Amino acid sequence: MALLEVRDLSVVFGRKRQKPFTAVDGVSFSVAAGQTVGLVGESGCGKSVTSLAIMGLLPKRGVRVSGSVTFDGTELLTLSDKQLRDRRGRDLGMVFQDPLTSLNPVIPIGLQVTEVLRRHRGLDHKKAQAEATELLNKVGIPDPNRRLSEYPHQLSGGMRQRALIAIALACQPRLLIADEPTTALDVTIQAQILNLLKELVAGTDTALIMITHDLGVVAGLCDEVNVLYAGRVVERAARHELFADPRHPYTHGLLGSIPRLDSARSAKLAPITGSVADNIPWADGCAFAPRCPNALQGCVEQPPELETQDTRLLRCYNPVLPATTAAKEG
Amino acid sequence: MTPKLLQRRRERIDELADAGDAGVSLAKDALRRMRANPVAITGAIIVALFVVLAILAPFLAPKDPRTQYAELKNQLTPESIPGPMPGFLLGSDQYGYDLFSRLLVGAQQTLIVGVLATLIGVAVGCTLGGLAGAFGGWVDTALMRFTDILLSFPSILLAISVAALFAETNQWTVIIAVSMVAIPVFARLLRGAMLAQRHSDHVLAATALGVRRRTVVFRHILPNALTPVIVQATLTLATSIIDAAALSFLGLGDPDPSRAEWGLMLAESQQFIEVKPELAFLPAAAIIIVALGFTLLGESLREALDPKKRR
Numbered sequence: 001m002a003l004l005e006v007r008d009l010s011v012v013f014g015r016k017r018q019k020p021f022t023a024v025d026g027v028s029f030s031v032a033a034g035q036t037v038g039l040v041g042e043s044g045c046g047k048s049v050t051s052l053a054i055m056g057l058l059p060k061r062g063v064r065v066s067g068s069v070t071f072d073g074t075e076l077l078t079l080s081d082k083q084l085r086d087r088r089g090r091d092l093g094m095v096f097q098d099p100l101t102s103l104n105p106v107i108p109i110g111l112q113v114t115e116v117l118r119r120h121r122g123l124d125h126k127k128a129q130a131e132a133t134e135l136l137n138k139v140g141i142p143d144p145n146r147r148l149s150e151y152p153h154q155l156s157g158g159m160r161q162r163a164l165i166a167i168a169l170a171c172q173p174r175l176l177i178a179d180e181p182t183t184a185l186d187v188t189i190q191a192q193i194l195n196l197l198k199e200l201v202a203g204t205d206t207a208l209i210m211i212t213h214d215l216g217v218v219a220g221l222c223d224e225v226n227v228l229y230a231g232r233v234v235e236r237a238a239r240h241e242l243f244a245d246p247r248h249p250y251t252h253g254l255l256g257s258i259p260r261l262d263s264a265r266s267a268k269l270a271p272i273t274g275s276v277a278d279n280i281p282w283a284d285g286c287a288f289a290p291r292c293p294n295a296l297q298g299c300v301e302q303p304p305e306l307e308t309q310d311t312r313l314l315r316c317y318n319p320v321l322p323a324t325t326a327a328k329e330g
Numbered sequence: 331m332t333p334k335l336l337q338r339r340r341e342r343i344d345e346l347a348d349a350g351d352a353g354v355s356l357a358k359d360a361l362r363r364m365r366a367n368p369v370a371i372t373g374a375i376i377v378a379l380f381v382v383l384a385i386l387a388p389f390l391a392p393k394d395p396r397t398q399y400a401e402l403k404n405q406l407t408p409e410s411i412p413g414p415m416p417g418f419l420l421g422s423d424q425y426g427y428d429l430f431s432r433l434l435v436g437a438q439q440t441l442i443v444g445v446l447a448t449l450i451g452v453a454v455g456c457t458l459g460g461l462a463g464a465f466g467g468w469v470d471t472a473l474m475r476f477t478d479i480l481l482s483f484p485s486i487l488l489a490i491s492v493a494a495l496f497a498e499t500n501q502w503t504v505i506i507a508v509s510m511v512a513i514p515v516f517a518r519l520l521r522g523a524m525l526a527q528r529h530s531d532h533v534l535a536a537t538a539l540g541v542r543r544r545t546v547v548f549r550h551i552l553p554n555a556l557t558p559v560i561v562q563a564t565l566t567l568a569t570s571i572i573d574a575a576a577l578s579f580l581g582l583g584d585p586d587p588s589r590a591e592w593g594l595m596l597a598e599s600q601q602f603i604e605v606k607p608e609l610a611f612l613p614a615a616a617i618i619i620v621a622l623g624f625t626l627l628g629e630s631l632r633e634a635l636d637p638k639k640r641r
Binding site: 090102104164 | 531535537539541543545549550553
């Protein structure tokens with residue numbers, strides 16, 4: 001049985017007398033213990049909102065969350081605030097996008113690490129301190145004892161993200177959600193952080209949900225990838241399958257817009273035309289249709305369903321041909 | 331290499347090491363920037379001088395400020411008030427008190443009123459603002475409407491109204507009246523800062539770790555929201571001093587004429603301004619300089635603590 005089951009999760013934002021906005025629209029996926037699942041998509045596709053909904057971190061007012069999120073058999077969406085707080089940090093950990101702002105600037109790093117240890121594992125000050133040193137050591141922060149008494153602004157960006165990962169993993173959560181953990185970092189540090197996450201999660205039972213817009217991150221880390229578009233999953237496949245053979249025109253477009261080392265110098269990148277602003281509501285058809293090179297008349301009449309095709313899930317009437325066929329034709 | 335040169339090189343290296351180590355806390359960093367700011371230094375010197383004089387006033391005053399001296403009183407006529415004379419540095423005031431001693435002791439009076447009024451304003455205002463910021467919802471709405479009412483009065487009018495509510499005025503009614511002006515300011519300020527912190531990334535991160543609500547408020551929200559309160563408190567010291575003087579000036583202060591108070595001295599010397607202008611000029615100048623000192627200090631503190639200006 002999967003550790004985390006997300007079924008038909010929808011998140012609708014909208015205050016009274018305002019047009020509601022559906023940020024997440026019936027997303028379903030599951031994560032097994034030890035598995036790494038990617039949620040990929042461009043800004044505004046609902047990936048961060050999905051993670052906040054799982055953690056129960058969305059504001060109460062002006063937001064409607066429906067569907068079901070079960071963690072190890074417990075429904076999370078109906079838990080009380082207190083019950084959720086007991087689970088957060090202990091069973092569910094989260095690493096945020098911006099390490100510069102996700103640490104409290106006025107208290108030392110050490111307190112922020114020991115805080116969660118004392119809260120969930122009931123360690124006393126001395127034990128928590130020792131454990132914190134070990135944790136910082138584990139995430140590759142040199143001279144951890146000194147760092148514990150330092151403030152966030154005294155650490156570099158990469159170091160701060162390491163500290164945040166240490167905090168998120170302090171209680172050995174069974175599920176870790178990483179929401180664009182490398183976006184705010186430069187490329188070399190990105191690679192280090194990704195390696196660190198991989199190291200810490202691989203070979204343990206910790207499940208990881210990796211949220212990113214960067215397909216490179218997914219390629220190095222995830223077992224399974226969900227591609228989101230306008231709040232819905234449009235394609236789900238195992239990593240190799242997805243990269244070798246993207247079938248949804250959106251996934252195909254995403255991969256086509258990345259520069260490759262082995263492409264000819266003169267080759268132009270193929271961007272996806274248009275922008276998210278061109279979307280049509282899912283009720284009227286496929287939201288991606290106005291930007292889609294493969295769009296058919298039917299695409300704007302009836303929204304496509306997420307259907308099994310071979311070994312993957314796909315939401316498209318006219319998918320890109322499998323790579324092997326395309327190669328023969330080309 | 332001579333030992334002196336070696337010593338100098340060592341110091342230089344140590345200096346570089348210090349600069350390389352970013353080991354400065356926020357407070358230290360702010361202090362460092364204040365030290366480099368002439369405005370801050372001017373403000374700090376004025377405030378320090380004022381505080382020292384105010385505390386030591388009873389020992390520094392050459393004469394008893396509450397005694398009407400016969401040798402001064404004898405010389406009082408409607409056309410002349412004695413100027414400086416041996417033993418009386420600035421001469422007499424219109425009642426035969428020693429003007430210099432009264433000015434000194436007036437500093438103490440001003441400091442007490444200013445500090446107490448600000449403290450009450452901070453304590454009550456921050457309690458209200460803290461409750462509003464911590465709980466939000468209807469608590470927030472109710473408390474903020476209350477502060478809106480207080481804020482809708484011009485500050486001096488509010489202070490006068492509050493002072494007028496008391497059957498008899500004394501030092502305490504002045505302090506309470508002046509603090510009433512500060513309360514809504516601190517309440518709104520802290521509440522606003524806490525609301526901003528509530529939506530910050532690190533508070534979300536702390537919540538995502540399952541940290542208890544109480545801990546989130548006291549450890550993650552409140553300390554980050556205090557900076558504007560500290561700055562405002564310094565500035566409020568200045569306005570409190572002015573407001574207190576204004577109340578005395580308008581006759582809503584302590585009516586005891588033997589108590590040396592700058593606002594009262596200013597008010598009562600009005601009619602003698604042609605005979606001896608210093609009687610009005612000196613207390614007025616004292617009020618202005620002290621208020622200016624606190625304002626300069628407060629403004630430079632605001633600048634030093636402004637995160638946007640940190641390098």
